[in-house]
Amino acid sequence: MTEKQKKPWKPGKRDLLFLGIIATVVIALVLGTSERKTTPTPNDDVHRTTTSKAECLACHGADGISPRQVKHTQVDKCFLCHAQPDGWVGDKK
């Protein structure tokens, strides 16, 4: 903020400015959330029929054909972040 306030203080305008800032922040957060989607699980035969973490990690573990990055989370529930493919054969949710 380099601009100096020269006008006399007006509560009404300040309140509006304050509300405007809050609205901007809230909108930015909401938009940011929707952009933060993780790569969905690919919709192919392999991924439609894989239903256990052990199977996922057979390919995506450190020794698999498509290992995850070293810094990848150790959280077990893959589908918490990676959306299930259409036509997935496992449990509903």
Ligand code: HEC
């Ligand atoms: C038979 C091996 C195999 C199994 C099992 C498997 N994957 Fe994959 N997966 C791959 C391969 C290979 C790729 C990369 C090529 C592609 O996009 O199809 C991939 C891609 C992905 C991607 C996207 C990666 C990218 O770069 O876009 C995600 C996310 C993913 N798998 C998650 C999972 C999850 C979750 C499971 C368990 C439900 C799983 N995979 C099971 C082999 C497997």
Ligand code: HEC
């Ligand atoms: C806490 C959220 C979270 C969970 C749980 C999670 N992942 Fe990920 N995964 C990510 C993020 C974030 C990335 C980075 C790339 C991206 O934005 O998709 C990623 C990347 C990947 C990639 C590489 C694809 C790419 O785009 O770089 C694979 C493969 C993968 N995850 C598989 C799995 C498997 C298998 C499991 C379950 C054992 C799992 N993930 C659980 C968040 C998660």
